[in-house]
Amino acid sequence: MSAAAAPTRVTIDIWSDVMCPWCLVGYRQLEKALVWLDGEIAAEIRWRPFELNPDMPPQGEDQAAHIMRKYGRTAEQAAQGRTQMREIAARAGAALSYAGEEGADAPPAMMWNTFAAHKLLAATLTAHGPDVQTALKLALFSAHFEHRRNVSDPAVLVAIAEDVGIPAAEAQAALADETLDVRVRAEEAHAWDMNISGVPAMVVNGKFLIPGAQEPEVYASTLRRVVERAGLKAEV
Numbered sequence: 353m354s355a356a357a358a359p360t361r362v363t364i365d366i367w368s369d370v371m372c373p374w375c376l377v378g379y380r381q382l383e384k385a386l387v388w389l390d391g392e393i394a395a396e397i398r399w400r401p402f403e404l405n406p407d408m409p410p411q412g413e414d415q416a417a418h419i420m421r422k423y424g425r426t427a428e429q430a431a432q433g434r435t436q437m438r439e440i441a442a443r444a445g446a447a448l449s450y451a452g453e454e455g456a457d458a459p460p461a462m463m464w465n466t467f468a469a470h471k472l473l474a475a476t477l478t479a480h481g482p483d484v485q486t487a488l489k490l491a492l493f494s495a496h497f498e499h500r501r502n503v504s505d506p507a508v509l510v511a512i513a514e515d516v517g518i519p520a521a522e523a524q525a526a527l528a529d530e531t532l533d534v535r536v537r538a539e540e541a542h543a544w545d546m547n548i549s550g551v552p553a554m555v556v557n558g559k560f561l562i563p564g565a566q567e568p569e570v571y572a573s574t575l576r577r578v579v580e581r582a583g584l585k586a587e588v
Contacts, residue, residue, distance in 0.1 A: 359394040360579050367402040367543045367553040370466045370492045370503055373437050373448055378552040378565030379490075380444045385571035393575050398482050399489045401470035401536045402543055402551045408465040410504065415461040444565075451498040464496070464504040468527055470536045472509055475526035476518060487516040557582065 364382070368375035386395055405418075413421075419430045441448045450458045469492055477485040491512050495501040501508050506527050513523035526532060543553070546561065554562040554571075560578045562571065 359389075359391055361394050361396065362557055362575065362578065364395045364397050365400050365555045365558070366397060367400045367548050367555070368489075368551045369402050369404045370469050370489075370496055371404055371463055372551050373441060373446070373497065374565040375552040376446045376448070376493045376497070377441050377444045378554070380441075380446045381566060381568045382554070382571050384445075384568035385575065388568065388572050389575060393579060395575075396482050397486055398477055399473055399485055400539050400543065401474065402540060402548070402553070403466055403470070404551070405463060405465070406467070408463060408504075410465065412462045412464045412502065412504065415463055418463045447494070448497045450500060452500075459500040461500060462502070464502055466503065467533075467536065468506060468509060469503050471529070471532040472513060472523060472526050474532055474535055474539070475522075475529065476513070479522065480518065484516060484518070488513060488518070491516050 366375070366379065368379075382395075382397075386393070416427065416430050416434075419425055419433065420427060425433065438448050450461075452458055473485055473488060473492075476488050492503055495508070495512050496503050501512075503509065503512070506524070509527065510520050510523045514520050546553075546555065548561070548563075550563070552565055556562065556575065556578045560574075560581075562574050566574075
């Protein structure tokens with residue numbers, strides 16, 4: 353009796369930004385696809401940097417004002433878009449609504465500069481591997497969307513890192529490490545070299561691009577096609 357075939361292993365590099373709700377939606381949809389593919393395809397997920405607003409000043413910008421300015425929308429259109437986005441996210445299992453204490457005044461929804469967060473994510477991948485990096489990424493999404501924390505603030509980033517088991521001193525060192533500036537800029541440039549101009553953008557095995565947030569069925573069928581086209585064989 354032959355041993356059962358092990359799942360075919362692939363890598364998925366996800367270029368994304370902490371400010372991007374579609375990136376969280378896309379990841380949750382990918383998660384569902386990988387559950388469907390359990391035993392068939394297994395993925396190692398690595399997060400790569402993409403800044404939607406690299407020129408965002410340290411003080412950030414009000415989210416509604418940002419959307420109106422950047423996309424030329426009225427206040428009513430911006431509010432309608434946020435409502436629709438929350439509904440789409442809820443169906444995907446992604447939380448975007450403020451989750452603070454009931455009855456407490458919610459902090460303003462803001463857009464922040466995310467370069468420091470990308471440095472911390474890059475350092476975490478090297479030091480702790482993709483699983484811890486994903487835990488950090490999800491914690492950053494939660495801090496931004498659900499708790500409206502300033503994820504450009506080094507103290508906030510260190511606290512979030514501690515929450516996923518990364519020592520404070522290690523996180524502080526990563527944020528101060530200028531070699532990580534170079535690495536993050538290089539990975540951002542690599543995205544443009546691959547014609548990635550929006551996120552999420554998922555690159556399977558370094559060359560097969562899946563753009564945008566897709567439905568789970570699309571991710572599952574695409575991953576199957578990638579494995580077939582690449583001629584990958586399951587281990588026995």
